[in-house]
Amino acid sequence: MRSMPTMICLHGLTPEQEARVREAAPGWNIVFGRPKELDDKLFREAEVICGWSPVIEKESLGEGGSLKWLQSWSAGVDKMPLGKLEQAGVILTTASGVHPVPMSETALAMMLAFSRGLHHSVRSQLRGKWEPREPYAELNGATLAIIGAGEIGTELGRLGQALGMRTIGVRRTARPTPHMDETMAIDQLHDALARADYVVNVLPHTPDTERVFGAAEFAAMKDSAVFVNIGRGVSVDTDALVEALRSGAIGGAGLDVTDPEPLPEGHPLWAMEQVIITPHMGGSSERYKERVTELFVHNLKSYLADGRPARNIVDYERGY
Numbered sequence: 001m002r003s004m005p006t007m008i009c010l011h012g013l014t015p016e017q018e019a020r021v022r023e024a025a026p027g028w029n030i031v032f033g034r035p036k037e038l039d040d041k042l043f044r045e046a047e048v049i050c051g052w053s054p055v056i057e058k059e060s061l062g063e064g065g066s067l068k069w070l071q072s073w074s075a076g077v078d079k080m081p082l083g084k085l086e087q088a089g090v091i092l093t094t095a096s097g098v099h100p101v102p103m104s105e106t107a108l109a110m111m112l113a114f115s116r117g118l119h120h121s122v123r124s125q126l127r128g129k130w131e132p133r134e135p136y137a138e139l140n141g142a143t144l145a146i147i148g149a150g151e152i153g154t155e156l157g158r159l160g161q162a163l164g165m166r167t168i169g170v171r172r173t174a175r176p177t178p179h180m181d182e183t184m185a186i187d188q189l190h191d192a193l194a195r196a197d198y199v200v201n202v203l204p205h206t207p208d209t210e211r212v213f214g215a216a217e218f219a220a221m222k223d224s225a226v227f228v229n230i231g232r233g234v235s236v237d238t239d240a241l242v243e244a245l246r247s248g249a250i251g252g253a254g255l256d257v258t259d260p261e262p263l264p265e266g267h268p269l270w271a272m273e274q275v276i277i278t279p280h281m282g283g284s285s286e287r288y289k290e291r292v293t294e295l296f297v298h299n300l301k302s303y304l305a306d307g308r309p310a311r312n313i314v315d316y317e318r319g320y
């Protein structure tokens with residue numbers, strides 16, 4: 001008789017969320033817990049794991065590992081051992097679709113902070129100083145270029161359009177994308193950069209997207225442009241960004257992700273007045289687990305019905 005298949009769900013779902021997973025997979029041995037609490041043997045036995053990136057190197061991919069499907073809790077799977085997973089024939093799915101709301105609100109908060117000068121006002125407030133810096137800008141009528149216009153970028157496009165911005169989406173191919181007034185392929189990147197008042201990077205980290213933003217790209221931007229990075233730090237040549245800010249080649253930068261990360265103490269970016277830094281919190285939300293459970297249960301149902309999760313299967317060739 002076939003023993004009960006095992007599934008591991010990592011990282012503290014609520015009892016209601018656990019119940020939703022159990023309900024979707026009757027007849028499964030489902031283990032909920034934190035990686036350190038779980039035995040290596042369990043990881044070897046698990047057919048399905050749902051969780052964050054770093055835990056997967058455990059026994060699941062070693063000799064005799066039974067893993068068939070891994071549902072990442074992150075949208076970016078760049079920290080996953082992609083080569084090993086591919087070699088082991090594991091289906092990997094991302095959590096893309098869980099983050100559009102908090103990520104686009106983070107990017108919008110940065111854009112509004114720059115247009116209304118909040119980064120200056122907060123610094124003045126800390127010194128107890130009343131220091132207007134006229135004139136202030138508006139997002140209304142400004143052009144927003146979103147580099148990596150996927151799930152997150154599309155929601156940011158919606159918010160940008162709602163505020164009266166013109167949106168340009170840049171992606172691998174220039175296919176029409178909701179909430180983009182125009183879409184361009186990545187080989188037209190400089191054209192998009194030259195026209196934008198706000199450039200938001202939300203590219204995944206793949207071999208093709210490292211250092212996409214270097215000296216030439218910052219030079220192509222308007223000298224008033226604000227560059228916002230909520231994707232991955234490695235898409236940017238950090239020294240070139242520092243130089244672009246120092247020389248006035250661009251107007252400011254909002255950085256939720258950096259390279260290196262965390263940004264070390266004493267790094268020049270910390271002291272720059274035209275820079276806002278947040279600690280890789282763009283995707284974080286009190287609704288995260290609710291949304292990730294919904295995605296996982298949706299994928300689980302199709303995995304159990306026909307052996308394939310319905311959404312977000314990683315193309316190992318492409319890297320995301």
Ligand SMILES: NC(=O)c1ccc[n+]([C@@H]2O[C@H](COP(=O)([O-])OP(=O)(O)OC[C@H]3O[C@@H](n4cnc5c(N)ncnc54)[C@H](O)[C@@H]3O)[C@@H](O)[C@H]2O)c1
Pocket residue numbers: 075076077095096097099103147148149150151152153170171172173186202203204205206208209230231232256257280281282283284320
């Ligand atoms: N800061 C955070 O906390 C946080 C949270 C969630 C996601 N992220 C990052 O955001 C990324 C995007 O997430 P998503 O859910 O929108 O992903 P997605 O797969 O829906 O969208 C990715 C987009 O990037 C484009 N793209 C990929 N490679 C490209 C290339 N070489 N050139 C041009 N365009 C390219 C794709 O065409 C697609 O439009 C994640 O991979 C992750 O790195 C960061």
Ligand SMILES: O=C(O)[C@H](O)COP(=O)(O)O
Pocket residue numbers: 052053073074075076077079095099283
């Ligand atoms: O891609 C994401 O979902 C967020 O950036 C968090 O990813 P991480 O857990 O891999 O840092």
